[in-house]
Amino acid sequence: MATIAFIGLGNMGNPMAANLVKAGHSVQGFDLITENLETAASNGVTVMASAEAAVKDAAVIITMLPAGKHVLSVYADIAPKAARGALFIDSSTIDVESARKAHAIAAENNLLSIDAPVSGGVGGAEAGTLTFMAGGSADAFAKASPILEPMAGRVVHCGEGGAGQAAKICNNMILGISMIGVSEAFVLAEKLGLSHQALFDVASTSSGQCWSLTSYCPVPGPVPASPANRDYKPGFAAGLMLKDLRLAQEAAQGAGAVTPLGAEATQLYALFNAMGHEGTDFSGIVNFLRGKES
Numbered sequence: 001m002a003t004i005a006f007i008g009l010g011n012m013g014n015p016m017a018a019n020l021v022k023a024g025h026s027v028q029g030f031d032l033i034t035e036n037l038e039t040a041a042s043n044g045v046t047v048m049a050s051a052e053a054a055v056k057d058a059a060v061i062i063t064m065l066p067a068g069k070h071v072l073s074v075y076a077d078i079a080p081k082a083a084r085g086a087l088f089i090d091s092s093t094i095d096v097e098s099a100r101k102a103h104a105i106a107a108e109n110n111l112l113s114i115d116a117p118v119s120g121g122v123g124g125a126e127a128g129t130l131t132f133m134a135g136g137s138a139d140a141f142a143k144a145s146p147i148l149e150p151m152a153g154r155v156v157h158c159g160e161g162g163a164g165q166a167a168k169i170c171n172n173m174i175l176g177i178s179m180i181g182v183s184e185a186f187v188l189a190e191k192l193g194l195s196h197q198a199l200f201d202v203a204s205t206s207s208g209q210c211w212s213l214t215s216y217c218p219v220p221g222p223v224p225a226s227p228a229n230r231d232y233k234p235g236f237a238a239g240l241m242l243k244d245l246r247l248a249q250e251a252a253q254g255a256g257a258v259t260p261l262g263a264e265a266t267q268l269y270a271l272f273n274a275m276g277h278e279g280t281d282f283s284g285i286v287n288f289l290r291g292k293e294s
Helices: 013-022 034-042 051-055 068-081 096-108 121-127 138-151 163-191 196-203 238-255 260-277 282-289
Strands: 003-007 026-030 060-063 087-090 112-115 130-136 152-159
Touching: 003 013, 003 051, 013 026, 013 034, 013 121, 013 138, 026 034, 026 051, 051 068, 060 068, 060 138, 068 087, 068 096, 087 096, 087 138, 096 112, 096 163, 112 138, 112 163, 121 130, 130 138, 130 163, 138 152, 152 163, 163 196, 163 238, 163 260, 163 282, 238 260, 238 282, 260 282
Parallel strands: 003 026, 003 060, 060 087, 087 112, 130 152
Antiparallel strands: 112 130
16 A cells, blocks of 8 residues: 655645555645545545645655646646655646646656646546546556546546546536536427436436436436536536636647537537536536526
8 A cells, every 4th residue: 555645635636645544544634624634534645834834754746736827836846855665646627737747747857757647527537437548648648547546437548648638628518518408408308398317318318418417407307317417516617617618729729629519518518607606516507408596
């Protein structure tokens, strides 16, 4: 078992760290928010006074932070203080360029690193069924895999540094677009007098089938586990969807890729967020498409 530093113990980081503790690892955690530290301590994480203290003697350092600037700042602070041979795993969702810069900081300090953003939301973090999309060298991935497994349903090596972030933003662009498409179909069905269950029964077994429909249906009833049955309490908040869509658009512009549906989805989620729904589940966009303001 390994000594693991976990920096960033929010809604995703805390259950991920808890699963590492359950797997027998010694986890040293740090977060800027006292409440998050208290939750981590209750899950068996050893709370540390700073990120620098957390990485002391740690064989693996995992970060789960809001944006690229935070990752780069933390890496710059802690990489020179990390133990020789330590592995850095960044599971934040950030821009590809920042991910590559983080790899460079690790390399400058003779440390292995992977970018390993996740899909699966808070539910997946709690259940230990996240999908990790990893970018980095084959050696770094081989070393990271057994660490990721207690938190994962699947771990995919996507390529060299930055490839994990590229896979994440492409995947979530698909998700944002498909959720809007599914929501529009239910709004149209309502106008035509078709029941939610009837549309679900047809589309879920025919050409309209997709994850946004069958696992995360945006209307109450057909999929009991979906947030639509809990007044759209997030799983995956609309504010986070907008963040990921904007990262995808930034990457598309930099790469010269044409993504008109991704651009439109970004605009729709920007409007939804501007109405005060940053903390609503992203599937709540169905209400925006109905013309509801709240």
